[in-house]
Protein backbone atom coordinates (compact mmCIF):
# COMPACT_ATOMS: atom_id res chain seq x y z
CA UNK A 1 0.00 0.00 0.00
CA UNK A 2 2.78 2.39 1.03
CA UNK A 3 4.88 1.24 -1.93
CA UNK A 4 1.99 1.88 -4.32
CA UNK A 5 1.48 5.31 -2.79
CA UNK A 6 5.17 6.14 -3.29
CA UNK A 7 5.04 4.89 -6.88
CA UNK A 8 2.05 7.07 -7.73
CA UNK A 9 3.71 10.09 -6.09
CA UNK A 10 6.87 9.40 -8.13
CA UNK A 11 4.81 9.13 -11.34
CA UNK A 12 3.19 12.45 -10.54
CA UNK A 13 6.34 14.31 -9.51
CA UNK A 14 8.27 13.03 -12.54
CA UNK A 15 5.53 14.29 -14.87
CA UNK A 16 4.80 10.78 -16.18
CA UNK A 17 1.17 10.94 -15.08
CA UNK A 18 0.66 14.16 -17.03
CA UNK A 19 2.51 12.72 -20.01
CA UNK A 20 0.33 9.58 -20.00
CA UNK A 21 -2.78 11.77 -19.85
CA UNK A 22 -1.66 13.85 -22.80
CA UNK A 23 -0.62 10.83 -24.87
CA UNK A 24 -3.82 8.87 -24.24
CA UNK A 25 -6.13 8.94 -27.25
CA UNK A 26 -9.04 7.33 -25.38
CA UNK A 27 -11.74 8.88 -23.24
CA UNK A 28 -12.17 7.93 -19.59
CA UNK A 29 -15.37 7.14 -17.73
CA UNK A 30 -15.13 7.35 -13.95
CA UNK A 31 -17.39 5.26 -11.73
CA UNK A 32 -18.24 6.39 -8.21
CA UNK A 33 -20.73 4.98 -5.74
CA UNK A 34 -21.60 7.20 -2.77
CA UNK A 35 -20.38 10.63 -1.62
CA UNK A 36 -20.79 11.43 2.09
CA UNK A 37 -20.18 14.35 4.45
CA UNK A 38 -16.70 14.17 5.96
CA UNK A 39 -18.30 13.74 9.39
CA UNK A 40 -20.10 10.63 8.10
CA UNK A 41 -17.09 9.05 6.43
CA UNK A 42 -15.95 5.79 7.92
CA UNK A 43 -12.20 5.07 7.94
CA UNK A 44 -13.16 1.39 8.05
CA UNK A 45 -15.14 1.66 4.77
CA UNK A 46 -13.88 -1.76 3.68
CA UNK A 47 -15.36 -1.69 0.20
CA UNK A 48 -14.36 1.89 -0.56
CA UNK A 49 -17.82 2.91 -1.72
CA UNK A 50 -18.50 5.99 0.46
CA UNK A 51 -16.18 8.80 -0.56
CA UNK A 52 -15.87 11.85 1.72
CA UNK A 53 -17.12 15.02 0.02
CA UNK A 54 -13.77 16.92 0.34
CA UNK A 55 -11.97 14.10 -1.54
CA UNK A 56 -14.65 14.07 -4.23
CA UNK A 57 -14.54 17.86 -4.57
CA UNK A 58 -10.74 17.83 -4.96
CA UNK A 59 -11.00 15.17 -7.65
CA UNK A 60 -13.74 16.99 -9.54
CA UNK A 61 -11.93 20.35 -9.50
CA UNK A 62 -8.79 18.66 -10.81
CA UNK A 63 -10.78 16.71 -13.44
CA UNK A 64 -12.51 19.86 -14.71
CA UNK A 65 -9.11 21.51 -15.20
CA UNK A 66 -7.33 18.54 -16.76
CA UNK A 67 -10.09 17.05 -18.95
CA UNK A 68 -13.05 18.05 -21.04
CA UNK A 69 -15.80 16.59 -18.86
CA UNK A 70 -18.73 15.74 -21.12
CA UNK A 71 -22.11 14.03 -20.63
CA UNK A 72 -21.85 10.25 -20.97
CA UNK A 73 -24.07 10.35 -24.07
CA UNK A 74 -21.68 12.82 -25.71
CA UNK A 75 -18.79 10.44 -25.10
CA UNK A 76 -20.79 7.52 -26.54
CA UNK A 77 -21.91 9.62 -29.52
CA UNK A 78 -18.35 10.67 -30.31
CA UNK A 79 -17.26 7.05 -30.10
CA UNK A 80 -20.10 5.94 -32.42
CA UNK A 81 -19.13 8.59 -34.97
CA UNK A 82 -15.49 7.55 -34.77
CA UNK A 83 -14.65 11.06 -33.48
CA UNK A 84 -11.69 11.70 -31.21
CA UNK A 85 -12.11 10.97 -27.50
CA UNK A 86 -8.77 12.45 -26.56
CA UNK A 87 -8.97 14.40 -23.33
CA UNK A 88 -12.66 13.55 -22.76
CA UNK A 89 -13.98 12.30 -19.42
CA UNK A 90 -17.41 11.40 -18.07
CA UNK A 91 -18.59 10.97 -14.47
CA UNK A 92 -20.97 8.19 -13.40
CA UNK A 93 -22.42 6.89 -10.13
CA UNK A 94 -23.68 3.35 -9.56
CA UNK A 95 -26.53 2.42 -7.20
CA UNK A 96 -28.02 5.97 -6.71
CA UNK A 97 -27.16 6.28 -3.01
CA UNK A 98 -28.74 9.11 -1.01
CA UNK A 99 -25.37 10.83 -0.65
CA UNK A 100 -25.09 11.34 -4.41
CA UNK A 101 -28.15 13.60 -4.34
CA UNK A 102 -27.33 15.27 -1.01
CA UNK A 103 -23.68 16.00 -1.73
CA UNK A 104 -22.30 15.05 -5.14
CA UNK A 105 -24.93 16.46 -7.50
CA UNK A 106 -25.16 19.93 -5.85
CA UNK A 107 -21.36 20.21 -6.11
CA UNK A 108 -21.29 19.03 -9.73
CA UNK A 109 -24.02 21.52 -10.66
CA UNK A 110 -22.05 24.34 -9.06
CA UNK A 111 -18.94 23.28 -11.00
CA UNK A 112 -20.87 22.76 -14.25
CA UNK A 113 -19.85 19.09 -14.46
CA UNK A 114 -22.35 16.71 -16.11
CA UNK A 115 -22.94 13.25 -14.64
CA UNK A 116 -25.03 10.10 -14.93
CA UNK A 117 -26.49 8.09 -12.03
CA UNK A 118 -27.34 4.42 -12.62
CA UNK A 119 -30.43 3.57 -10.58
CA UNK A 120 -31.38 0.15 -9.14
CA UNK A 121 -35.10 0.36 -9.94
CA UNK A 122 -36.41 -1.57 -6.90
CA UNK A 123 -34.23 0.31 -4.40
CA UNK A 124 -35.41 3.94 -4.12
CA UNK A 125 -37.42 4.69 -1.02
CA UNK A 126 -36.41 1.50 0.79
CA UNK A 127 -35.58 1.78 4.49
CA UNK A 128 -33.02 -0.98 4.22
CA UNK A 129 -29.58 -0.45 2.76
CA UNK A 130 -27.80 -2.37 0.04
CA UNK A 131 -26.76 -5.82 1.21
CA UNK A 132 -23.03 -5.20 0.76
CA UNK A 133 -23.16 -2.38 3.33
CA UNK A 134 -24.73 -4.63 5.98
CA UNK A 135 -22.35 -4.96 8.97
CA UNK A 136 -22.96 -8.74 9.12
CA UNK A 137 -22.01 -9.04 5.46
CA UNK A 138 -18.87 -6.97 5.98
CA UNK A 139 -17.90 -9.11 8.98
CA UNK A 140 -18.43 -12.32 7.01
CA UNK A 141 -16.61 -11.08 3.91
CA UNK A 142 -13.88 -13.21 2.39
CA UNK A 143 -12.92 -13.73 -1.24
CA UNK A 144 -14.46 -17.21 -1.11
CA UNK A 145 -17.67 -15.84 0.36
CA UNK A 146 -17.74 -13.16 -2.29
CA UNK A 147 -17.64 -15.75 -5.05
CA UNK A 148 -20.36 -17.78 -3.36
CA UNK A 149 -22.56 -14.72 -2.91
CA UNK A 150 -22.27 -13.77 -6.55
CA UNK A 151 -22.71 -17.28 -7.98
CA UNK A 152 -24.65 -19.66 -5.70
CA UNK A 153 -26.67 -16.74 -4.31
CA UNK A 154 -26.69 -14.87 -7.66
CA UNK A 155 -25.92 -11.56 -5.92
CA UNK A 156 -29.43 -11.65 -4.43
CA UNK A 157 -29.18 -9.45 -1.33
CA UNK A 158 -32.16 -10.93 0.47
CA UNK A 159 -30.90 -14.50 0.18
CA UNK A 160 -27.36 -13.49 1.12
CA UNK A 161 -28.37 -11.60 4.24
CA UNK A 162 -30.94 -14.22 5.31
CA UNK A 163 -28.32 -16.96 5.05
CA UNK A 164 -25.87 -15.13 7.29
CA UNK A 165 -27.61 -15.39 10.63
CA UNK A 166 -30.87 -16.89 11.77
CA UNK A 167 -31.45 -14.30 14.49
CA UNK A 168 -30.25 -10.99 13.11
CA UNK A 169 -30.68 -7.61 14.61
CA UNK A 170 -32.50 -5.32 12.18
CA UNK A 171 -30.01 -3.02 10.50
CA UNK A 172 -31.25 0.53 10.03
CA UNK A 173 -28.62 2.28 7.94
CA UNK A 174 -28.23 6.04 8.14
CA UNK A 175 -30.01 7.98 5.36
CA UNK A 176 -26.82 8.76 3.44
CA UNK A 177 -26.00 5.07 3.26
CA UNK A 178 -29.37 4.06 1.86
CA UNK A 179 -30.65 4.20 -1.71
CA UNK A 180 -32.04 7.67 -2.46
CA UNK A 181 -35.82 8.14 -2.58
CA UNK A 182 -37.56 8.77 -5.93
CA UNK A 183 -38.22 12.43 -5.19
CA UNK A 184 -34.57 13.60 -5.08
CA UNK A 185 -33.75 11.35 -8.05
CA UNK A 186 -36.52 12.88 -10.18
CA UNK A 187 -35.63 16.38 -9.01
CA UNK A 188 -31.95 15.88 -9.89
CA UNK A 189 -32.98 14.55 -13.30
CA UNK A 190 -35.01 17.71 -13.88
CA UNK A 191 -31.97 19.80 -13.02
CA UNK A 192 -29.77 17.98 -15.52
CA UNK A 193 -28.48 14.74 -13.95
CA UNK A 194 -28.74 11.95 -16.51
CA UNK A 195 -30.24 8.67 -15.33
CA UNK A 196 -29.22 5.18 -16.39
CA UNK A 197 -30.44 1.71 -15.41
CA UNK A 198 -28.51 -0.51 -12.99
CA UNK A 199 -31.00 -3.42 -13.09
CA UNK A 200 -34.13 -3.92 -10.97
CA UNK A 201 -32.69 -5.74 -7.95
CA UNK A 202 -28.91 -5.72 -8.44
CA UNK A 203 -28.66 -9.48 -8.86
CA UNK A 204 -25.81 -10.99 -10.87
CA UNK A 205 -27.29 -11.06 -14.38
CA UNK A 206 -25.28 -13.93 -15.94
CA UNK A 207 -26.68 -16.26 -13.26
CA UNK A 208 -30.34 -15.47 -13.99
CA UNK A 209 -32.91 -17.33 -16.06
CA UNK A 210 -34.44 -15.57 -19.04
CA UNK A 211 -37.57 -14.28 -17.35
CA UNK A 212 -35.65 -12.75 -14.45
CA UNK A 213 -33.09 -11.31 -16.83
CA UNK A 214 -35.85 -9.55 -18.78
CA UNK A 215 -37.22 -8.13 -15.54
CA UNK A 216 -33.80 -6.77 -14.60
CA UNK A 217 -33.14 -5.27 -18.03
CA UNK A 218 -36.56 -4.22 -19.38
CA UNK A 219 -38.98 -3.68 -16.50
CA UNK A 220 -36.36 -1.80 -14.50
CA UNK A 221 -36.26 0.87 -17.16
CA UNK A 222 -40.07 1.10 -17.26
CA UNK A 223 -40.13 1.67 -13.49
CA UNK A 224 -37.50 4.42 -13.68
CA UNK A 225 -39.37 6.01 -16.56
CA UNK A 226 -42.70 6.01 -14.72
CA UNK A 227 -41.17 7.41 -11.50
CA UNK A 228 -38.98 10.12 -13.05
CA UNK A 229 -40.34 10.84 -16.54
CA UNK A 230 -36.91 10.04 -17.96
CA UNK A 231 -36.30 7.19 -20.43
CA UNK A 232 -32.77 5.98 -19.66
CA UNK A 233 -30.56 5.18 -22.64
CA UNK A 234 -27.71 3.42 -20.84
CA UNK A 235 -27.28 0.32 -18.67
CA UNK A 236 -24.59 -0.50 -16.08
CA UNK A 237 -24.12 -4.21 -15.26
CA UNK A 238 -24.51 -4.98 -11.51
CA UNK A 239 -21.10 -6.01 -10.07
CA UNK A 240 -19.79 -5.28 -13.57
CA UNK A 241 -20.77 -8.88 -14.45
CA UNK A 242 -21.99 -9.74 -17.92
CA UNK A 243 -21.73 -12.42 -20.60
CA UNK A 244 -22.84 -12.59 -24.20
CA UNK A 245 -26.44 -13.54 -23.32
CA UNK A 246 -26.74 -10.57 -20.95
CA UNK A 247 -25.12 -8.27 -23.48
CA UNK A 248 -27.61 -9.42 -26.15
CA UNK A 249 -30.56 -8.86 -23.79
CA UNK A 250 -29.39 -5.31 -23.04
CA UNK A 251 -28.87 -4.57 -26.71
CA UNK A 252 -32.25 -6.06 -27.70
CA UNK A 253 -33.96 -3.96 -25.02
CA UNK A 254 -32.97 -0.87 -26.98
CA UNK A 255 -30.24 0.60 -24.78
CA UNK A 256 -27.66 2.61 -26.68
CA UNK A 257 -24.68 1.37 -24.64
CA UNK A 258 -23.78 -0.57 -21.51
CA UNK A 259 -20.98 -0.19 -18.99
CA UNK A 260 -18.79 -2.60 -17.06
CA UNK A 261 -16.38 -2.06 -14.18
CA UNK A 262 -13.44 -3.41 -16.09
CA UNK A 263 -10.67 -0.92 -15.88
CA UNK A 264 -9.67 0.73 -19.10
CA UNK A 265 -9.95 3.62 -21.47
CA UNK A 266 -12.67 4.12 -23.98
CA UNK A 267 -11.62 4.07 -27.61
CA UNK A 268 -13.50 4.42 -30.86
CA UNK A 269 -13.24 0.66 -31.44
CA UNK A 270 -14.63 -0.33 -28.03
CA UNK A 271 -17.60 -2.69 -27.76
CA UNK A 272 -20.51 -0.34 -27.11
CA UNK A 273 -22.28 -2.88 -24.88
CA UNK A 274 -19.24 -3.47 -22.67
CA UNK A 275 -17.61 -0.09 -22.21
CA UNK A 276 -14.95 0.03 -19.48
CA UNK A 277 -15.01 2.45 -16.55
CA UNK A 278 -12.41 3.35 -13.95
CA UNK A 279 -13.84 2.47 -10.54
CA UNK A 280 -12.66 5.12 -8.06
CA UNK A 281 -12.39 3.75 -4.49
CA UNK A 282 -13.31 6.13 -1.66
CA UNK A 283 -9.88 6.14 -0.02
CA UNK A 284 -7.77 6.71 -3.15
CA UNK A 285 -5.01 9.32 -2.85
CA UNK A 286 -4.84 12.20 -5.32
CA UNK A 287 -1.69 10.97 -7.11
CA UNK A 288 -3.19 7.51 -7.62
CA UNK A 289 -6.52 8.98 -8.76
CA UNK A 290 -4.77 11.13 -11.36
CA UNK A 291 -2.68 8.18 -12.53
CA UNK A 292 -5.68 5.83 -12.80
CA UNK A 293 -7.61 8.47 -14.74
CA UNK A 294 -4.65 8.75 -17.12
CA UNK A 295 -4.64 4.95 -17.57
CA UNK A 296 -1.71 4.24 -15.24
CA UNK A 297 -3.10 1.66 -12.83
CA UNK A 298 -0.19 -0.20 -11.26
CA UNK A 299 -2.49 -3.03 -10.22
CA UNK A 300 -2.77 -3.98 -13.88
CA UNK A 301 0.98 -4.27 -14.19
CA UNK A 302 1.81 -6.25 -11.08
CA UNK A 303 0.80 -9.81 -10.24
CA UNK A 304 -2.94 -10.27 -10.75
CA UNK A 305 -4.22 -11.48 -7.41
CA UNK A 306 -6.71 -14.31 -7.76
CA UNK A 307 -8.62 -12.67 -4.90
CA UNK A 308 -9.76 -9.14 -5.66
CA UNK A 309 -9.05 -6.59 -2.94
CA UNK A 310 -12.02 -5.52 -0.87
CA UNK A 311 -12.49 -2.21 -2.56
CA UNK A 312 -12.97 -3.90 -5.90
CA UNK A 313 -15.86 -5.96 -4.57
CA UNK A 314 -18.02 -4.82 -7.44
CA UNK A 315 -15.41 -5.46 -10.08
CA UNK A 316 -15.59 -8.48 -12.34
CA UNK A 317 -12.28 -10.21 -12.75
CA UNK A 318 -11.31 -12.70 -15.44
CA UNK A 319 -10.93 -15.34 -12.71
CA UNK A 320 -14.48 -14.86 -11.49
CA UNK A 321 -16.66 -17.95 -11.92
CA UNK A 322 -19.18 -15.97 -13.98
CA UNK A 323 -16.51 -14.98 -16.44
CA UNK A 324 -17.42 -12.80 -19.34
CA UNK A 325 -17.81 -14.35 -22.73
CA UNK A 326 -17.22 -12.32 -25.80
CA UNK A 327 -19.22 -12.85 -28.96
Ligand SMILES: [Zn+2]
Nearest residue numbers: 094095238239
Ligand atom coordinates in the same frame (compact mmCIF):
# COMPACT_ATOMS: atom_id res chain seq x y z
ZN1 LIG B 1 -23.93 -1.48 -8.22
